[in-house]
Amino acid sequence: MAAELQSESPESAEPPTRSGWRAALAEYGRAIAAVFTLIVFAAVALAIYRLTEEVSYDDVVSAMATTGYDQILLAVVFTALSFMSLCLYDWNAMEFIGRKRPMAEVALTAFSAYAVGNAAGFGMLSGGAIRYRAYSRAGLAPDDIGRVIAFVTLSFSLGLAAVTALSLIPMSSEIAPLLDISPVWLRAFAIAILLGFGVLIVIGQRRSLSFAGVTLRMADTPTLSRQFLVTVADLAFSASVVYALLPEQAAISWPAFFAIYSIAIGIGVLSHVPAGIGVFETVILAALGPTTNIDAVLASLVVYRLIYYVLPLIIAIALVSFTELRHYSKTPALAGVGRTAARISPALLGALTFILGVMLIFSSVTPTPESDLELLQNILPLSVVEGAHFFTSLLGLFLVITARGLAQRLDGAWWAAMVGAAVALVLSLLRAFAVFEASALAVLLIGLFASKRLFVRPASLFRQVLTASWLTAIALICICACLILFFVYRDVDYTRSLWWEFEFSESAPRSLRAMLGLTIFSTALAVFSLLRPAAPAVTPSTPEDIEKAVGILGKSDVADSNLVRTGDKAVMFSPDGQAFLMYGKQGRSWIAFLDPVGPKKARDELVWQFVESARLAGCRAVFYQASPVLLPAIADAGMQAFKLGELAVVDLPRFDLKGGKWANLRQSASKAERDGLSYEIIPVADVPNVLEDLRAVSDGWLAQHRAKEKGFSLGAFTDEYILSQPVIVLRAEGNIVAFANILVTETKAEASIDLMRFSPDAPKGAMDYLFVSLLTYLRTEGYGHFNLGMAPLSGLSRREVAPVWDRIANTFYEHGERFYNFKGLRAFKQKFHPEWQPRYLAVSGGLSPVIALLDATLLIGGGLKGVVKK
Incomplete structure (x- = not known):
């Protein structure tokens, strides 16, 4: 970028320094964000615990059991309609940027992106990563993919605000008592939102408005109108999923519930808690608790999470697995679907592995149904049941950790997930005849088997560093598990002797021991990740490194790779020694110059190797002047590309x-x-x-x-x-x-x-x-x-x-x-x-x-x- 600009040499230059709060923010920003998320979630967990003081676990289970098949079927239908609406977000975005793709490719990508984004949280990041991987392989430039993600995110945010405001105006008198505020203030707030939305539409008609050096442009009126209708349909169908599952005694109309649902979704998004879990439930419980039984509402929300969040993820895995097994690439019309499935399969499998790991952890701190215990007592010794219950929580944590390696296409993670899921399937049957858990684990095993060819990276699973976001996620899971444990056994008298009670009829001791094992192993994992030795500092290349790199670049087609001869950059070689990349370190950035040099397979592996090495050193990976050829490998490694300029x-x-x-x-x-x-x-x-x-x-x-x-x-x-x-x-x-x-x-x-x-x-x-x-x-x-x-x-x-x-x-x-x-x-x-x-x-x-x-x-x-x- 700075060609022909000559200035002070690196040896004599003073590195830039930062001081005060900026330095602290740059150094500890992620840790501060993680702590803030944990504080918010802990407060939400405490709020839920207090809201459900009069509710027992048995009441919730009974309410779930009374959920009718017609309610479940209706919820599944509304879920399907909601996801069909969600796919239209991407379709409209493609049309708006003028880069149409076959509907099958767009639908599979959008469906998978929303399935992962809803289940794992951080929809713009997790779902955006899937879009980036799929659409980059389909030939879209990074700036086009960025426009799609921005269009989808912005249109949903604006649509959610507008829909919520519109629904609040006529229903304020019904909703205000639920939220314990004045209907006048609620109506005034809704009108203010609509006025702001109207100002944005006016700006959009002017096509541009410049302020502070930034030009704001919006879509034209037909596009805005079409997208607004899509948002209305999406929110209406997803709200209907919950509404269909609510008990009959819920004294609230659909329009009023629609407004409450929109508010709960918005607050959940703003909280930055993954999937808004806990935050969404708190708003719904606070709004509906005074008018109906909280246990029935809580049961409806649990079933809603299973249907709207877990079921689409399982369906996405089934679709991708079917595509992999049938090898659609032989059919020209469906070749794009096959390519898309191959790109998003690791991310989907990683998300499902994560969700199933969480499910195993939660099930280990809940009691086994008495009917299942009676059957188990007749065919299995107590030690087997106790051991299966305890190791289920540890296997859940193991699958959560393995999920990260699956997303990175590690062959070791594939084997670990296969073995872990198979053992967990057996333990779920030995522990409680948990047919639903076993079925979901079977789907995961089939998906892993069908996608074996995609996990070819021979990197060690145990060398992976859990970042602040992953450690935060594990901490959130542990907080959730503790909340569930204390909610289920609210009336248990906790004594020291409880730890040593081993009886088929005593579920509380088993759950306590499972929680203790989970806490010990997750704490050890966090300590290991935080205190492990730092990676070696970046050192300039040696004459031997340069000589080896020169031998590789002589057979390449990139003349600028000769800049490795300067000796001021470090050199990283691929495991097979056939490719290299040159890089330097500035601040907390490891910056690679140009694409890796060497055969394609070795180049792609070097991208992963470089990203992982930077993470091991606690730094961020950056590629400077990457070419379009490298974009698929960059997308696979979870990186996002921004256009830097053009090469003549x-x-x-x-x-x-x-x-x-x-x-x-x-x-x-x-x-x-x-x-x-x-x-x-x-x-x-x-x-x-x-x-x-x-x-x-x-x-x-x-x-x-x-x-x-x-x-x-x-x-x-x-x-x-x-x-x-x-x-x-x-x-x-x-x-x-x-x-x-x-x-x-x-x-x-x-x-x-x-x-x-x-x-x-x-x-x-x-x-x-x-x-x-x-x-x-x-x-x-x-x-x-x-x-x-x-x-x-x-x-x-x-x-x-x-x-x-x-x-x-x-x-x-x-x-x-x-x-x-x-x-x-x-x-x-x-x-x-x-x-x-x-x-x-x-x-x-x-x-x-x-x-x-x-x-x-x-x-x-x-x-x-x-x-x-x-």
Whole structure:
């Protein structure tokens, strides 16, 4: 991005420093967010516990048992209709951005994204990750995928607010007593929301409104109207799922419940608690508790979670497994469905494994039905039942941890999940004849078997580091399990002797022991993850590393990979030693430059290896100037790509100065020759003969620009680096007045240059002449393309639904000339009529790309001082 910007070297630059609350936030931001989530959830758990003081576990179980089959069937139908509506979000988004895909592909992706997003929580992130993986393989660019995710998220948020407000106005008199507020205030709040929504629609009709350097654009009225209807249908059907399961004595009309449901969903989303679990239930219980039996409402909510959250996930796994087994790729019309299934299958299996692990944990702290215990007592010894109950909780925790490895396509995680699910299936039958649990585990086993070919990464499951979000999720599960335990055994007299009671009829001791085992092992896991030794610091490459990397890059088609020769970057090799990537560290970012170099299979594995190594070091992984070829591997690794700019590539066989469009360059080159300039290609063997002349030109250039050497994505003038490649020089009256080192590989597929420096007395137009001479020479030598370098922040989307990143970048591109000659650099490259290819900044961990780009800029400039200097 910063080509031809020279400044302070990394060795002499001072690293940027942060102080005060900003430093604390940067260092402990994730930990603070995790603690906040745990506090919110603990408060919600306490609220639920108090709301259900008069409710017993047996009452809830009895209420669930009285749920009619007609109610369940109706809830399933409404669930199907709701998910059909959800699929229309993606379909409308595709139509809006002008990138239509076959309906089958979109429906499978959207259905799976919502199934995972609803069950695992963080719908925009978890569901967005599935969309990114599926749509990137389908050929959509990252900015298009970002528009789809933004369109879906924004349309749902605005639609939810509008629907809630519209339903509150006529139903405020009925809902206000439930919420213990005045109907007037409730109606005023709804009107205020609608007025704000109306202002946004007016802005949308103006098409754009600029403020604080950011342009806000909204969809046109037909699109807004269509999407609003989809949101209404989605919320109406999903609310109807709960309403169908409510007991008959619930004294509330459907319109009033619809408003309460919308409010509960909104608060659940704002709480950032995964799947809004607990928060949603608290709002519903608080609203309906005074008018009906809380035990019946709680039972309805449990069944709702099973039908609306777990059932779609199981169906998604079944669909993907069926696709994998049938090998739809043989049918052209369904080939896209098969590709989509292959991309999202690991994420779906990981989500189902996570949910089933949680289900096993919760079932281990609840009593076994007495009828099942009587049957077990006749056929199994007590020790078997006790052991099955205890190990069920541990297996649940094991499956929760394994879920992360499945999402990363680890072969070890596949085997662990297969064994864990099989053992859990047996234990669920030995413990309580839990047919539903066993059936769900059987679906997981079938899905794992059908998708075996997708889990080919030979990485160790035990080397994976549980991040703050995963540790938070495990802590939330433990809090939930404790809440369920104390709710179920509210009336039990807790004494020391309870731990040692072993009887078929005593369920409380079994649940307590299972909870103790879960607490001990989860605490040990957290301590191990937090206190494990830090990964080694990033160290510059050794001469042996560079020699090995040079041997690999010689067979590649990427000329810029020669920048590994500078020695200022660390080098990471694939396990088979056939590929490498070069990277540096700035702040908490590990930044890889360019794509990995080597065979495709080894390159893809290196992406995972790099991301995992960065996580082991407690850092974030970043790919700087990633090409479109790398996008599928980036998506699989859970990274998101943002367009960084466009690379100018000249097709050398077509390069010819004849014709009108080349007139300016032709005239510039002719004038340079009349002024006495001539060029010469110095082969590697002869570069030592002119090394001191080149050094003099370089020193003069640096002095004239008051600059020092940069690094990372740019080379620096060192003897080892300059002597490693051929050089083109310009001479005037026999003296060298300009030079550039030429980057080439053995394949001759591509050539490029890095350092290009001129003495102060070089004639005007020397730069054009150097490029024209070099391109002509390379065409004669049979090279395929010439890489002119990247034009940063150019070619980003300016459409109505452009992501925030594109809008910020476009603003800086338009108004940042005082910092960098963005437009001038692109205009210079455009003179050679290149093909413009996109390049991306890929970031993991949901990090803002602005922070990653800042770290990359500091790394290139050699620290803050290097950036602010010219």
